[in-house]
Amino acid sequence: MSTENALLTILVEKIHNDTLVLPTLPAVALKVRKAADNPDINLSAMADVVSQDPSLSARLVKIANSAYLGRSVKVTSIQQAVTRIGLRQIKNIATALAMEQLFVSKNDIVKGYMSRIWVDTIDIVASSMAVLQIHTNQTKNRALNLDSMMLAALIHNIGVLPILTEAERHADVFANPTFLDVALEKLAGKIGTSIMIEWGFEPEFVDITQNCKDLSVTSDTVSYLDLVRVASALCGKFNNHEEEIFKGAVDIGLIDDLSALLSDEFNELCDNAKQIFL
Template sequence: MSADNALLTLLMEKLRNNLLVLPTLPEIAVRVRQAADDPDINLHSMAEVIALDPALAARMLKVANSAFLGRSIKVNTLNQAVTRIGLFQVKNIATAMALEQLFVSQHPQVLEQMSELWRETIETTCIAMACLKFYQQSHKHVPLNLDTLTLAALVYQIGALPILTEAEKYPAVFAEPTYLRHAIRDLSASIGVVILQSWGFADIFIKVTQDWAGLQTSDEVCYTDFVRLAAIARQQFPRRSNEPQLLEQYLAQGLIPKVNFMQDPQIAQNYQDAKTMFM
């Protein structure tokens, strides 16, 4: 049996028998999400929860002052940052900012793969955000939120983490990048669904993880469409031959202004602005 088939067989067997070790949501993200679900929470109390993790606090200040939010007056305190971001949005944004803590490994080759996966995920997220912001300019009442899309895009390939962790246990056999790419392509969606369910994420996030690599579209624009657009832009969409058809549909729906949408000045600027949230 080839090494990549052996890896796939091992992962599928562990997944079927509930033996695959799943990543746990960072503790600070759990605290923020629990606090956000408290009907009596206020902005000051939320800021106090975020302050428990200095790294997250710094990230939230960066988000609040990012060019993507389009504010010229700088905020200097967590209370101001939470107020600017908004109590409703903080739950998703704080969770998104904490996810980087999961992309770690003691094995150099696996760490390299995790770092690359995180960089690719950030790029995909920024493109998706840029396209949604463009779409919102001409569709003011669309029921899609940038904070929800940000988190959805950051977890769309979260199922790759257990695959890379499994590879860490067998570095001599499984740390070869080609094997890992095959496993991630074939299994990350199924594993990702299990992870998001274990974290208690809403169905809207699970749907993106399940559907982004497929071809199903509808007249009702959804978060999956923007993640799929970003994957196409990054040449990460697995069905390359179907890209022209998808792009034509998204063009007709107004998600993008032209087929080579990353060359549009507004989307390109939105993309650069989105990157300021993560850099």
């Protein structure tokens, strides 16, 4: 058996036996998500939860002052930041900001993969958020929101993490781009779906990890899945299927035409979104 097939066989077997070690959300994200799901939570109590993590607190203050929220009056405290962002949005934004902590490795080859995937993911996040803003401006449809869009794009390829972790554990055998590329392509979607279910995410997020690359899965109305696909195509992640994806986006009314995605406005919106993660 080739090394490539050996890695795939091990991963598939662990998936079937439910023994694949899935990543866990960072503790601060779990705390924020649990607090946000409490119907009795208020802004003050949420600020207390967030303030337990200085790094998250600083980044939320930065977001509250960013072009992402489009506000000119600066906030200086986590209480003010949470108030401006809102209880509904804070759950997804805090989770999104914590995601970067998962993309770490001590193995040079795996670390390289982690770094490249994170950079690519942020490009897709920024593009998807910009596409959503263009869509909202053109159609006045506000059914989808930016904080969920951000998180949806961040988790769309989350299934790569257990694969790379497994490669790191057996680096002498599996930490090789020749077969890591195949494993990531073949298994990331299936594993990502398991992660979303394990983390207790809503069905719309499970749908993205499960069906992002399966273009036979479509919807009649604009969804986060459609936006992630368009953003991925803009970032060159759909080999030879970009035209199909862009045509589908126009057909369902996601955008009027492609010119909006080539505009200075679109580029500015992308840059604003990227600033969140700097």
